Amino acid sequence: MSVRLRLSALRRWVLAVPALWLVIFFLAPFLWVLKIALSKPAVAQPPYEPVLLLADSWAVMIEKIAALSFDTFEIVMTDDLYFAAYLSSLRLAAIATWLTLLVAFPLAYAMTRAPKKWRAALVMLAIAPFWTSFLIRIYAWIMLLKDEGLINKALLSLGLIHAPLSMFATESAVLVGIVYSYLPFMILPLYNALERQDPALLEAASDLGATPFSAFWRITVPLARPGILAGLLLVFIPAVGEFVIPDLLGGSDTLMIGRSLWSEFFDNRDWPTASAVAILLLALLIVPLMVYERQQVREAKP
Amino acid sequence: MSGASLLRLERITKSYGGTPAVQDISLDIPTNEFFALLGPSGCGKTTLMRLIAGFETPDTGRILLEGIDITHLPPHLRPVNMMFQSYALFPHMSVEQNIAFGLKQEGCARTEIAARVADMLRLVQMTDLGKRRPDQLSGGQRQRVALARALIKRPKLLLLDEPLAALDRKLRHETQFELIQVQRETGTSFMVVTHDQDEAMVMAHRMAVMRAGAIDQIGSPREVYEEPQTHHVAGFVGETNFFDGRVVQYMPGGVEIETTKGLRLEALCRHHPAIGARVTISVRPENLRLSSPGVFSNNGGIGEIIDHVFREGLSSVRVRLEGGDVVHVRQGQGEGVQDWVRGARVFVSFAPERARALLV
Amino acid sequence: MKRGLTPFHLSILALGFGFLYVPIALVVFYSFNASRLVTVWGGFSTQWYVSLFANEALLQAASVSLRVAVAAGALSTVLGTCAAFALQRFGRFPARSLFAGLVYAPLVMPEVIIGLSLLLLFVGLGIDRGFWTIVAGHATLGLCFVAVVVQARLSGFDRSLEEAAQDLGASPARVFRSITLPLILPAMLAGFLLAFTLSLDDFVIASFTSGPGSTTLPMRIYSQVRLGLTPEINAVSTLLIGFVGCALLVASTVNRLKAPSQAR
Numbered sequence: 001m002s003v004r005l006r007l008s009a010l011r012r013w014v015l016a017v018p019a020l021w022l023v024i025f026f027l028a029p030f031l032w033v034l035k036i037a038l039s040k041p042a043v044a045q046p047p048y049e050p051v052l053l054l055a056d057s058w059a060v061m062i063e064k065i066a067a068l069s070f071d072t073f074e075i076v077m078t079d080d081l082y083f084a085a086y087l088s089s090l091r092l093a094a095i096a097t098w099l100t101l102l103v104a105f106p107l108a109y110a111m112t113r114a115p116k117k118w119r120a121a122l123v124m125l126a127i128a129p130f131w132t133s134f135l136i137r138i139y140a141w142i143m144l145l146k147d148e149g150l151i152n153k154a155l156l157s158l159g160l161i162h163a164p165l166s167m168f169a170t171e172s173a174v175l176v177g178i179v180y181s182y183l184p185f186m187i188l189p190l191y192n193a194l195e196r197q198d199p200a201l202l203e204a205a206s207d208l209g210a211t212p213f214s215a216f217w218r219i220t221v222p223l224a225r226p227g228i229l230a231g232l233l234l235v236f237i238p239a240v241g242e243f244v245i246p247d248l249l250g251g252s253d254t255l256m257i258g259r260s261l262w263s264e265f266f267d268n269r270d271w272p273t274a275s276a277v278a279i280l281l282l283a284l285l286i287v288p289l290m291v292y293e294r295q296q297v298r299e300a301k302p
Numbered sequence: 303m304s305g306a307s308l309l310r311l312e313r314i315t316k317s318y319g320g321t322p323a324v325q326d327i328s329l330d331i332p333t334n335e336f337f338a339l340l341g342p343s344g345c346g347k348t349t350l351m352r353l354i355a356g357f358e359t360p361d362t363g364r365i366l367l368e369g370i371d372i373t374h375l376p377p378h379l380r381p382v383n384m385m386f387q388s389y390a391l392f393p394h395m396s397v398e399q400n401i402a403f404g405l406k407q408e409g410c411a412r413t414e415i416a417a418r419v420a421d422m423l424r425l426v427q428m429t430d431l432g433k434r435r436p437d438q439l440s441g442g443q444r445q446r447v448a449l450a451r452a453l454i455k456r457p458k459l460l461l462l463d464e465p466l467a468a469l470d471r472k473l474r475h476e477t478q479f480e481l482i483q484v485q486r487e488t489g490t491s492f493m494v495v496t497h498d499q500d501e502a503m504v505m506a507h508r509m510a511v512m513r514a515g516a517i518d519q520i521g522s523p524r525e526v527y528e529e530p531q532t533h534h535v536a537g538f539v540g541e542t543n544f545f546d547g548r549v550v551q552y553m554p555g556g557v558e559i560e561t562t563k564g565l566r567l568e569a570l571c572r573h574h575p576a577i578g579a580r581v582t583i584s585v586r587p588e589n590l591r592l593s594s595p596g597v598f599s600n601n602g603g604i605g606e607i608i609d610h611v612f613r614e615g616l617s618s619v620r621v622r623l624e625g626g627d628v629v630h631v632r633q634g635q636g637e638g639v640q641d642w643v644r645g646a647r648v649f650v651s652f653a654p655e656r657a658r659a660l661l662v
Numbered sequence: 663m664k665r666g667l668t669p670f671h672l673s674i675l676a677l678g679f680g681f682l683y684v685p686i687a688l689v690v691f692y693s694f695n696a697s698r699l700v701t702v703w704g705g706f707s708t709q710w711y712v713s714l715f716a717n718e719a720l721l722q723a724a725s726v727s728l729r730v731a732v733a734a735g736a737l738s739t740v741l742g743t744c745a746a747f748a749l750q751r752f753g754r755f756p757a758r759s760l761f762a763g764l765v766y767a768p769l770v771m772p773e774v775i776i777g778l779s780l781l782l783l784f785v786g787l788g789i790d791r792g793f794w795t796i797v798a799g800h801a802t803l804g805l806c807f808v809a810v811v812v813q814a815r816l817s818g819f820d821r822s823l824e825e826a827a828q829d830l831g832a833s834p835a836r837v838f839r840s841i842t843l844p845l846i847l848p849a850m851l852a853g854f855l856l857a858f859t860l861s862l863d864d865f866v867i868a869s870f871t872s873g874p875g876s877t878t879l880p881m882r883i884y885s886q887v888r889l890g891l892t893p894e895i896n897a898v899s900t901l902l903i904g905f906v907g908c909a910l911l912v913a914s915t916v917n918r919l920k921a922p923s924q925a926r
Contacts (some may be wrong), residue, residue, distance in 0.1 A: 011752060014752075016673070018745035018748065022805070033779040036782055046785050046786070103681070107678035109674075110671040113668075113671045115667070122675075124910075126679075128910060129693075132858050133901050135865060137686065139887050146891070148701055183681075241775065243773070258772060260772060271782065278778050278779070
């Protein structure tokens with residue numbers, strides 16, 4: 001009996017330590033953001049008011065809490081610039097996500113067709129870029145896409161073009177950057193979904209008279225659906241909040257919400273607005289997450 | 303064959319979230335016995351084994367080993383070892399390290415461990431494979447390693463959870479006899495959990511047939527086969543034919559029943575059903591006799607041969623009785639087997655002393 | 663209907679992996695360019711590596727990044743393994759779904775939000791930002807990745823191995839040390855490596871949580887990249903790629919040596 005008791009005390013610690021960590025460094029900061037989003041900007045340090053202090057008396061505290069308001073949210077939501085940034089984030093992330101699927105699906109499919117002994121190495125090869133620095137990969141594309149970059153140089157020297165194409169600092173550059181950076185996230189779930197499929201299914205389909213094309217559309221793709229959905233989500237969600245890619249590859253007119261948040265915070269020092277933007281960004285992402293969750297539950301049922 | 307009481311279970315009950323898994327089970331196992339717990343999956347036999355090993359604690363009741371209460375002793379302090387169904391060989395250790403594990407926990411001297419591991423490897427005929435890893439072994443070899451690992455601490459009682467389930471048919475057959483031999487050589491009591499009645503019949507000195515968390519019958523394989531005490535035991539151990547009906551009158555040592563299809567049948571009965579009570583008569587296929595209609599006319603019924611196959615030296619005949627029931631008859635060669643043809647009309651009968659009337 | 667690689671599949675593989683690797687290869691290639699203009703080939707040279715090692719600020723940043731990554735990796739591994747055990751082994755406990763949500767949420771939370779919220783908290787509590795605040799931010803993210811990796815391993819873990827060890831006389835503590843730990847160690851190592859690389863690579867969270875004197879390598883690289891292409895960045899990138907490549911190679915070799923069981 002004493003063994004059991006000691007164990008359960010140990011268990012309590014094993015649970016409490018990570019839980020406490022997450023509450024302090026994840027949950028509490030998040031609630032703090034919410035609180036600041038309800039404050040007003042001020043020319044002060046920290047640059048918002050009211051500032052809650054632990055030293056405040058209850059009366060002062062209550063007074064300050066009463067001063068919290070949704071004004072900032074209202075400003076953000078009615079501001080055309082933010083609205084445009086939200087829309088443009090969603091649009092770019094959505095296009096980039098589909099493009100990623102378009103690139104990743106044939107690749108993942110071809111990987112499952114490779115001989116068994118190659119496959120582990122191919123998977124490794126597909127994930128490896130994920131381990132190399134994100135910034136370096138973006139830097140590589142700056143090198144390629146700039147007016148004096150390698151693609152333009154190559155095309156010019158081949159005589160295919162006579163003036164450099166302007167690819168850098170465009171939305172297309174941002175799309176390429178997202179596709180390139182998040183490709184491993186799409187390949188992996190797709191590969192897992194496709195690799196699990198029994199080859200006999202396709203043989204059965206062709207035995208029953210399906211052409212390879214219709215077998216692909218009616219067997220392979222539907223069965224890969226969970227993988228496709230996971231991949232879409234894994235790319236879309238981080239892409240919406242992306243800051244580095246639009247900042248380095250996009251032009252000054254490439255609006256994305258992560259970038260707005262960044263400049264609101266670092267350049268304008270408007271903390272309440274940055275916080276409100278963050279909260280609204282999160283609200284935006286909860287919808288696809290819930291769709292995915294429901295899908296998971298539905299797939300798990302039968 | 304068996305001596306003083308080794309393990310005693312006293313009124314053990316265990317339930318999970320309100321669902322009883324083991325209900326009021328009492329059991330005595332003497333030293334040097336090969337005991338089998340037989341039952342369909344979900345009957346509670348594995349739970350019972352885990353209670354003895356100490357992975358579960360009973361809700362009520364006591365477990366005594368050599369008279370000492372071990373009910374609340376944690377598994378690592380019990381002088382009982384277990385061979386797992388999956389064998390649970392440690393994948394990161396060699397065969398020798400796996401076998402030595404138990405002795406290492408006791409803090410045995412290196413030289414003693416080496417000597418006893420060598421003994422064990424000899425016992426299970428694995429001497430040359432001590433350096434291998436579990437994943438480099440065949441299924442049969444893994445089973446032997448698991449056996450050696452569980453035996454090295456010289457447990458008072460060895461628990462074996464479906465020890466042969468992971469082996470193919472032929473290997474299973476050979477291994478049964480090896481287990482019997484190892485049990486005899488070591489003198490350890492073995493308790494095997496199995497759902498395969500063949501296994502229990504071949505290996506066990508005594509067996510318990512379980513159903514729904516309770517033991518239906520305990521006895522030697524022969525007793526259980528010849529004197530089943532419940533409908534479930536008769537059906538689960540060996541093959542049998544059932545005739546359902548109601549008691550019409552008492553006979554010396556037995557009853558006469560009228561079946562739902564209108565037959566009058568007589569059989570021995572160890573219970574005391576009331577007149578009119580529902581009972582079923584169990585007759586083993588080898589105890590049914592076929593004859594031409596009209597030669598005999600008691601304790602049986604007329605039917606028609608559906609098919610007749612010859613297998614392993616025995617004739618196996620299926621007969622559809624009037625009324626629709628199908629019975630299975632098995633006859634050895636030279637028992638006056640006629641070449642019963644499909645569609646022939648026959649009289650199926652049995653001697654009352656070869657049949658048992660059981661409560662439903 | 664033929665299984666296996668057709669020329670069609672082979673060309674897809676070539677194109678796909680070409681797309682993934684050619685840009686990286688070009689970065690490496692042009693790091694050996696003698697010319698100051700990155701995209702104009704001026705002959706082979708290693709001068710940018712030499713100048714790299716004279717760049718105090720960059721070396722300083724690299725040292726900060728490495729130390730942060732080691733600390734954050736180690737913290738993540740301990741915290742994440744605990745979280746994985748709690749989620750996989752403790753059955754139901756109060757607020758389990760809240761706990762699970764906290765463990766998984768940072769995986770899908772945009773980095774800008776994690777960074778922003780941590781910064782606001784640190785400011786609000788009056789904590790000076792620096793080395794340890796970056797470690798805290800990275801460890802929070804790393805915790806989740808480690809938890810996922812270790813939990814996956816635990817869920818495939820045959821519990822009867824632990825029961826067998828206990829049955830053979832091992833106390834719970836010894837069962838953990840001689841059975842559980844060796845078997846989940848590869849997952850913990852993989853988790854550490856993941857957390858380590860994430861930390862080494864992270865720019866966004868570090869930008870929010872760092873203070874004066876604790877500029878990390880990605881922050882330094884970022885500010886130089888914004889100014890334009892410089893061969894020095896190519897050289898740094900090549901070293902980083904080489905570093906990660908070696909680490910991956912070592913990790914996969916160790917994995918193959920330690921777990922031959924995977925082969926069957």
